[in-house]
Amino acid sequence: MTQTPTTDAPQLQELIDALGAGSVVTDPATIENYRWDRANDPDAGTPAAVVRATSTEDVQAAVRFAAARGLPVVPRGAGSGLSGGSTAVEGGIVLSMEKMRDIQVEPLTRTAVVQPGAFNAEVKAAAAEHDLWYPPDPSSFEFCSIGGNIATNAGGLCCVKYGVTTDYVLGMTVVLADGRAVELGGPRLKDVAGLDLTKLFVGSEGTLGVITEITLRLVPSQRPPTTLVATFATLEDSTEAILAISSQWRPSMLEFMDKPTINAVEDTTKMGLDREAAAMLVIQSDEPAEYAAKEIEEIEALCNENNATEVFYTTDAEEGEAFVVARRMAIPAVEQKGSILLEDVGVPLPRLGDLVRGMAEISQNHDVVIAVLAHAGDGNTHPLLVFDPADEDQKQRAHTAYGEVMDLAIALGGTITGEHGVGRLKRPWLSDYIGEDALDLNHRIKMALDPHNIFNPGAVLDPAALNATG
Amino acid sequence: MTQTPTTDAPQLQELIDALGAGSVVTDPATIENYRWDRANDPDAGTPAAVVRATSTEDVQAAVRFAAARGLPVVPRGAGSGLSGGSTAVEGGIVLSMEKMRDIQVEPLTRTAVVQPGAFNAEVKAAAAEHDLWYPPDPSSFEFCSIGGNIATNAGGLCCVKYGVTTDYVLGMTVVLADGRAVELGGPRLKDVAGLDLTKLFVGSEGTLGVITEITLRLVPSQRPPTTLVATFATLEDSTEAILAISSQWRPSMLEFMDKPTINAVEDTTKMGLDREAAAMLVIQSDEPAEYAAKEIEEIEALCNENNATEVFYTTDAEEGEAFVVARRMAIPAVEQKGSILLEDVGVPLPRLGDLVRGMAEISQNHDVVIAVLAHAGDGNTHPLLVFDPADEDQKQRAHTAYGEVMDLAIALGGTITGEHGVGRLKRPWLSDYIGEDALDLNHRIKMALDPHNIFNPGAVLDPAALNATG
Numbered sequence: 001m002t003q004t005p006t007t008d009a010p011q012l013q014e015l016i017d018a019l020g021a022g023s024v025v026t027d028p029a030t031i032e033n034y035r036w037d038r039a040n041d042p043d044a045g046t047p048a049a050v051v052r053a054t055s056t057e058d059v060q061a062a063v064r065f066a067a068a069r070g071l072p073v074v075p076r077g078a079g080s081g082l083s084g085g086s087t088a089v090e091g092g093i094v095l096s097m098e099k100m101r102d103i104q105v106e107p108l109t110r111t112a113v114v115q116p117g118a119f120n121a122e123v124k125a126a127a128a129e130h131d132l133w134y135p136p137d138p139s140s141f142e143f144c145s146i147g148g149n150i151a152t153n154a155g156g157l158c159c160v161k162y163g164v165t166t167d168y169v170l171g172m173t174v175v176l177a178d179g180r181a182v183e184l185g186g187p188r189l190k191d192v193a194g195l196d197l198t199k200l201f202v203g204s205e206g207t208l209g210v211i212t213e214i215t216l217r218l219v220p221s222q223r224p225p226t227t228l229v230a231t232f233a234t235l236e237d238s239t240e241a242i243l244a245i246s247s248q249w250r251p252s253m254l255e256f257m258d259k260p261t262i263n264a265v266e267d268t269t270k271m272g273l274d275r276e277a278a279a280m281l282v283i284q285s286d287e288p289a290e291y292a293a294k295e296i297e298e299i300e301a302l303c304n305e306n307n308a309t310e311v312f313y314t315t316d317a318e319e320g321e322a323f324v325v326a327r328r329m330a331i332p333a334v335e336q337k338g339s340i341l342l343e344d345v346g347v348p349l350p351r352l353g354d355l356v357r358g359m360a361e362i363s364q365n366h367d368v369v370i371a372v373l374a375h376a377g378d379g380n381t382h383p384l385l386v387f388d389p390a391d392e393d394q395k396q397r398a399h400t401a402y403g404e405v406m407d408l409a410i411a412l413g414g415t416i417t418g419e420h421g422v423g424r425l426k427r428p429w430l431s432d433y434i435g436e437d438a439l440d441l442n443h444r445i446k447m448a449l450d451p452h453n454i455f456n457p458g459a460v461l462d463p464a465a466l467n468a469t470g
Numbered sequence: 471m472t473q474t475p476t477t478d479a480p481q482l483q484e485l486i487d488a489l490g491a492g493s494v495v496t497d498p499a500t501i502e503n504y505r506w507d508r509a510n511d512p513d514a515g516t517p518a519a520v521v522r523a524t525s526t527e528d529v530q531a532a533v534r535f536a537a538a539r540g541l542p543v544v545p546r547g548a549g550s551g552l553s554g555g556s557t558a559v560e561g562g563i564v565l566s567m568e569k570m571r572d573i574q575v576e577p578l579t580r581t582a583v584v585q586p587g588a589f590n591a592e593v594k595a596a597a598a599e600h601d602l603w604y605p606p607d608p609s610s611f612e613f614c615s616i617g618g619n620i621a622t623n624a625g626g627l628c629c630v631k632y633g634v635t636t637d638y639v640l641g642m643t644v645v646l647a648d649g650r651a652v653e654l655g656g657p658r659l660k661d662v663a664g665l666d667l668t669k670l671f672v673g674s675e676g677t678l679g680v681i682t683e684i685t686l687r688l689v690p691s692q693r694p695p696t697t698l699v700a701t702f703a704t705l706e707d708s709t710e711a712i713l714a715i716s717s718q719w720r721p722s723m724l725e726f727m728d729k730p731t732i733n734a735v736e737d738t739t740k741m742g743l744d745r746e747a748a749a750m751l752v753i754q755s756d757e758p759a760e761y762a763a764k765e766i767e768e769i770e771a772l773c774n775e776n777n778a779t780e781v782f783y784t785t786d787a788e789e790g791e792a793f794v795v796a797r798r799m800a801i802p803a804v805e806q807k808g809s810i811l812l813e814d815v816g817v818p819l820p821r822l823g824d825l826v827r828g829m830a831e832i833s834q835n836h837d838v839v840i841a842v843l844a845h846a847g848d849g850n851t852h853p854l855l856v857f858d859p860a861d862e863d864q865k866q867r868a869h870t871a872y873g874e875v876m877d878l879a880i881a882l883g884g885t886i887t888g889e890h891g892v893g894r895l896k897r898p899w900l901s902d903y904i905g906e907d908a909l910d911l912n913h914r915i916k917m918a919l920d921p922h923n924i925f926n927p928g929a930v931l932d933p934a935a936l937n938a939t940g
Binding site: 348 | 581664670673678713885919930
C-alpha cells in the first residue's frame with residue numbers, strides 16, 4: 001500500500017524540472033487553496049505540491065513521479081465536490097486539471113472531445129454554438145468541471161428524462177497508476193469490444209486513474225420548455241402528486257422544495273414564493289409545443305387531484321427559468337442559515353413519501369433543521385442539515401442526524417448517494433449500503449488497477465480494508 | 471488457470487443430486503443442441519453436462535460444483551449469439567438460462583425485474599401491458615434472451631435515438647466465480663455509491679460472472695412512427711444523405727440496405743423493392759404528430775438534395791412496419807444465398823462512406839459477395855460475406871475478407887464489433903482494435919474477478935494471455 005510519503009525539496013525539484021516551475025505549486029499560501037472541496041473535510045491534509053497539468057503528458061509525469069515514491073495522488077477538477085472526493089492527502093500530490101480546458105465540438109458526429117478542467121457550462125455553451133446540447137446539469141454547472149462530473153457520474157435536474165453523466169460518455173483517455181495513458185472507447189455510438197472500461201471509470205471518483213480527455217455524446221438542442229409550478233399544503237399531497245406524474249408522464253424536470261427551503265429561497269430572492277406551502281414542485285415539459293401543452297395540462301390535473309393549493313404554468317421561457325434559478329440557488333440560500341451538512345440520498349419513487357416523512361421525524365428527534373430539496377422525479381433528495389457551527393452540541397446532533405438519514409434511505413431500499421459520490425464523507429456508510437460482497441468486488445478492481453493505492457487513497461474505499469484484500 | 475476437466479459420471483451425480491435430474495442434462499443427443507450459438511463455431515466442444523437452472527441458487531450450486539473441479543462454465547441464453555460467445559467448451563458445463571423467464575413489471579417506478587432467459591420480445595410485451603416500453607431492439611428480438619442482450623450490451627434499430635442495452639440496466643444479481651451471489655444496483659434512477667459494477671458486467675459476455683436477475687429501466691410507450699423509404703442510385707449519395715440527416719435530425723430509426731441485400735430481401739418477400747437501387751434507407755420519426763411531419767419532410771428534402779431516386783413516407787404504422795420487417799429479415803434472406811460470415815463493424819459516421827466503399831473493394835478483390843445492411847444512423851454495419859460452403863477456396867477467400875473488413879474498420883477509427891460482441895470469432899482482432907494497454911486492463915479485471923478463468927474461457931480473452939498476466 002501507500003508508502004510513507006517522502007517529499008523533501010530536492011525530490012520536488014525533479015518534478016519541477018520535468019514539468020516546469022509554472023506547473024508545480026509549492027508555495028504554502030497557494031497550496032492552501034487546494035486542500036478542500038466544498039465538503040470542507042476537517043481532516044484534509046496539506047499536499048507537498050499541487051501540479052497544474054497542461055497535458056496528458058504532464059499527468060503521466062506527475063503520476064510516475066508519485067508512483068516511484070509511493071506518494072498519494074488526488075485528482076482535482078474545480079473543487080466543487082460535495083463529498084470530499086478531492087480532499088487533499090497529507091504530503092501527497094494534488095493533480096489539478098484547471099488548465100486543461102480545451103473543448104472541440106464535432107457537429108457531424110454530435111460529439112465533443114473535452115479536457116477535464118472545462119466547466120460543464122463551457123461544454124454546454126460550446127455545444128450550443130452548433131445547436132447541440134450536453135444534457136447533464138448539476139446545479140453547480142456554472143462552476144463544476146466536466147472531469148469532476150465524470151469522476152462522480154454527476155446528475156442534475158434534467159436527468160429525470162435525459163439520464164446521468166455516464167449516458168453521455170463515449171470514451172476517454174486515462175492515466176493509469178504506472179503512468180501509462182490508455183484510450184478507452186471513442187466517438188462510436190455502439191462499441192462492445194472488450195469490457196466496458198469507459199463506464200467503469202465514470203463514477204470511480206479518481207480512485208482508478210486520472211481522466212485527461214473525454215469524448216462526450218451530444219444531442220440536438222433542447223426545445224424551450226413549458227414550466228409549471230405547484231404548491232401543496234402537506235408533504236403527503238406533494239409526494240403523491242410526484243408519484244402520479246412520474247408514473248404517467250415524462251417531464252424534463254420534476255423538482256421539489258419543502259417549506260424550510262422555500263423560505264430560505266424567498267429570503268434571498270423576494271420573488272413572492274408561498275411561505276406557508278409545505279412543498280413546491282417545479283416541473284417542465286420540453287416536448288414539441290402541441291404535445292407539451294397536453295402534457296402540462298395533464299400534470300396540472302394530477303396536481304389538482306392531489307390537492308394542490310396553487311398551480312400555474314407558463315410557456316414564457318424566461319419566466320419559467322426564474323423558478324428553475326430559484327430551485328438551483330436553494331443550497332446557497334439555505335447556507336445563509338448556518339453551516340450545513342448536505343445529504344444526497346435517493347429511494348425508489350414509491351418510498352419518497354416515507355423518506356420525506358422519516359426525515360421530518362429525524363429533524364424533530366434531534367432538533368436540527370433539515371431543509372429538503374429534491375430531484376423528485378428520480379427519487380434523489382438533498383436534505384440540508386443546518387447547524388450553528390459555534391454550537392458544538394447542535395453540530396454533534398446534526399452529524400448524528402446525517403447518519404440516520406442514510407440509515408433511513410438504506411432501510412427504504414435507497415442509496416446513500418445519488419449523484420454526489422461517496423468521497424470521504426460517506427465512506428463509513430458504503431458497506432452498509434452495497435454490502436460486503438459488492439464492496440469486495442470494489443476492492444478487487446481497485447487492487448487490480450492501482451495495487452499500491454496511490455490514487456485518492458481514503459476516498460470511497462478504506463485503505464485498511466484494501467490492505468486486508470491485497 | 472483452468473485445470474484439466476475431470477467429469478466422470480460419479481462426479482456429475484453430485485450435481486444431479488444437488489439440482490435434481492430434471493435440471494442436469496447428460497444425454498448426448500440433447501447436449502448436442504447446446505454446443506453452438508448462431509456463430510456455428512467449428513471448434514465448439516462437447517460439454518460434460520448442461521444445467522438448466524431454475525433459480526439463482528441453482529446457478530450458485532452449478533458454479534460451486536464447477537469451481538471445485540476447475541470446470542469451464544459457459545452461460546447461455548437463447549443461443550442466438552452471432553460471435554460464438556456461447557460456444558460450448560469441451561468437458562465443461564453449459565449453464566442454460568432457458569427456464570429462468572420471470573418478468574415482473576413495476577409500473578410505479580417504470581422498472582422491470584426480469585430473469586435472464588426471458589426473451590427480449592417477452593420483456594417488451596410485459597412492459598406494453600402497462601403502456602411502457604423497453605427500447606433496445608436487436609433484429610433477433612423475437613428469439614434472443616434478455617440475459618444474452620445484457621451479456622453483449624446488445625443494440626438494435628432504435629438505438630440511434632434511444633441508446634443501447636446498458637442505458638436501460640439499473641441493477642442485477644450476479645453469481646461470482648466462488649459461487650457468491652451479489653446484488654449490484656437496483657431500482658434507483660441515480661446511484662453513485664462505489665464503482666459502477668452494474669455497467670461493468672453489461673457487455674462482459676459471460677466472462678466475469680453469471681447474471682441471474684436484472685432490473686431494467688422502462689420508458690413510456692413509443693408513439694406510432696412515420697416511416698420514410700428512400701432509394702439511391704449510388705452508395706455515395708446514400709451515405710451523404712445519412713450524414714446530413716443524422717447530423718441535423720434525430721430519427722428513431724435510420725437503416726440502410728445495399729443492392730445485394732435489397733435483392734435478397736425482394737427474392738424472399740416479393741414486396742416490390744427497387745432491385746436496381748444501389749441503396750435503400752428506412753427511416754422513422756416517432757415524435758408527436760405535428761413535429762414528426764416536419765421532421766420527416768425535412769428528411770425527405772435531405773434525401774432529395776442527395777439525389778434520391780425515390781422517396782415516399784407513410785403515417786400508416788402497418789404499412790411502415792412492412793419495410794422494417796423487410797429490413798429485419800435481411801440476414802435470413804441473405805442466408806438463403808449461401809453460408810455467411812456476419813460482420814458487425816462500426817465507424818464514426820463521417821467515415822461510413824469510406825467503409826462502404828472499402829468493403830466493395832474487398833468484395834471485388836476476393837471475388838466474394840458482401841451484402842451490407844446497417845444501423846446507419848449510428849455507423850454500425852453488418853456486412854454479410856456470402857460463400858458456398860462446398861467451395862473451399864471461396865470459403866477461404868471469405869475468411870480473408872472477413873479479417874480485412876475488421877482491419878479496414880480499425881483503420882477508419884471504427885470498432886470490430888458494435889453490438890454482437892467479441893465472443894470467439896473476433897477474439898484475434900481485439901488487441902489490434904483496443905490496443906495492448908486496454909487489453910491488459912481487461913486481463914487484470916478478469917483475473918481479479920475470475921482468477922481461475924472458469925467463466926467462458928476462450929471467449930473475448932485469450933486464456934494463454936491471461937495466464938501470462940496472472
